[in-house]
Amino acid sequence: MRAVLAVLAVLVGTPLLLGLCILAAGAVASLLIGWRAGAAYPPAGPFVPVAGGRLATLQAGPETAARGTVVLIHGASANAADPMEGVGRLLAARGFRVIAFDRPGHGWSDRLDAATPAAQAGRIAEALVALDAGPVIVLGHSWGGAAALALALDHPERVSALALVAPVALPFSRTMTLPWYWRLAAQPPVAWLLSRTLGPPLALYYLRGAASQAFRPQPPAADYLGRARVPLGLRPGALLANVEDLMGLPAALERQSPRYESLRLPALVVSGDADPLVRIEAQSEPLAARIPGARLLRLPGLGHMVPWVAGDRLAEAVADLAPVASATR
Template identity: 60%
Template sequence: MLGVLLTLAALPVAVLSLVLIVGALATLVITSRVSAAYPPAGPFVAVTGGRLATIQDGPADGPPIVLLHGASANASDPMEGIGRRLAARGFRVIAFDRPGFGWSDRVAGGEAAAPTVQARLIAEALATMGVGPAIVFGHSWAGSLALALALDHPERVSALVLAAPVAMPMPDRLPDLPWYWRLAIQPPVAWLLSRTVGPPLAQRFLPEAARRVFTPQPEDPAYPELARAALVLRPGTLLANVQDLLGLTKALAAQAPRYGAIRVPALVIAGEADPIVRSAEQAVPLARAIPGARLVLLPGIGHMLQYAAADRVTEEIARLSAGSTNAATAAPAAR
């Protein structure tokens, strides 16, 4: 990465301009092809300032579960990992493209990097749909989003499933970012690179990124197509991805002290062999911070547990749902 930056910086202005122009043309081609290959796969929901895209499955009268994806992904990621399984078991499954990802608008621009802002938009969409309270599943980055929903919009959340969650305060650095995301530290640079050389470079390294997140499991060869992974290559999504990742440290520092106020049932589930979000640093202390949370650590499983351990994750969600339903039914009698 540093070598690439130094190479670009060392180029004569005319050559650098040519590189950026060629990159911009390549980006137009990539964006056009990706958009045509992976059109919207479900209905949109209007929110203040734009709309959010969803993928939905399962019976309309089933217990609702909301699926929220992590960085570099879109609604297809959790839907194809566990969503279809949950739908087959009678759940009403609603997977959102987070703001700026997939086909959702980047409502609020750079401010949408905050989990609290995304939670407000998701809550508004659920209210419009008449959905809630629902089980909310958040993977990786979206662990912080699911928690923000429970904290700020508890009427929309009946239970939490926090899968390989990023939720606890961490050092003001992001050491595991793929190198091309580090290009976009300053907003003007981010905007320029995301529309020129960023997408072609990201396209080149997308297979390696997929391999890394599945470690220690081998990558599922069907994953890129199932998860519509190439949608991340479009300029707006690349920029949103960088903003979300770079803004998370500050957001977690503000949000984490509130976890003790969560009162809904919570399942924290993670792979013990996850090299991306280490369970000892995130899942384990998070489970301690949420009153009554249940911690499940999966031996030998990495970051993509919704694929590598899809059946187990589905079973744990069904168990959580049954427990939540029983508790809600018993509550009036207890009073």
């Protein structure tokens, strides 16, 4: 017994035990953060069954809309409420049926082993069949732009037109490398552990700052965190899904980007020319040049969160795209 006590006395002062205590405290905090987020923002729309699980949606507008259906695909660290509250309800007010999906692993959707744009597009295509949503206009924001392009490439019968907003669609520069500690944190075992211990408390601490960074140079929209249901992204599963999505994106874009010249549908690329996160000269401008017939809408002085800071302008541009989509279809 004395020997055991002596060993414990030594361990109390070691960095290992301190680290274990920190991880344990983080795990408890993560459980509380996840529970509070889920209780505050329960599912607010119908689920759609797909192979292996289900996707969560938010829907607005008439179910049978003469103007057509617009599907919204959100970006990283977000869920269906982000594009729905930014631009989706404005489109519904213009007579469109609007369906916003929680991408797999985000919001209330099951992960479904879908981490790439192509895999997530495949699940959304399944859901569109289940919803009997004929060819639709697909609006993808940021990371969602890559998924929207994959949907048009792999399931062209589901898509009548594309609206790509501040899209991440082209391979990143080879000079863009992550610091060693980010590369370590992104390794699957480490990412899994951090997402269930230190990740949620740290993400909660930086939440408002991250929102300000996303909106820059504009200020964040009023009550953005609540309206966009952002705390849902603090839950361990969503944090891990976000890391997997981001780390797998460069290789996925290397595979799908050579096919953009094959697209034959109306396409609109919208970007703020002051976007510090997805620069227009690196993504939107060359993307619009590669998609045959695509139109680039440059919004002077605007940042990354176009659906929120220029929702009316974006809704108007999508409404103008609808007749062209119908004629093409």
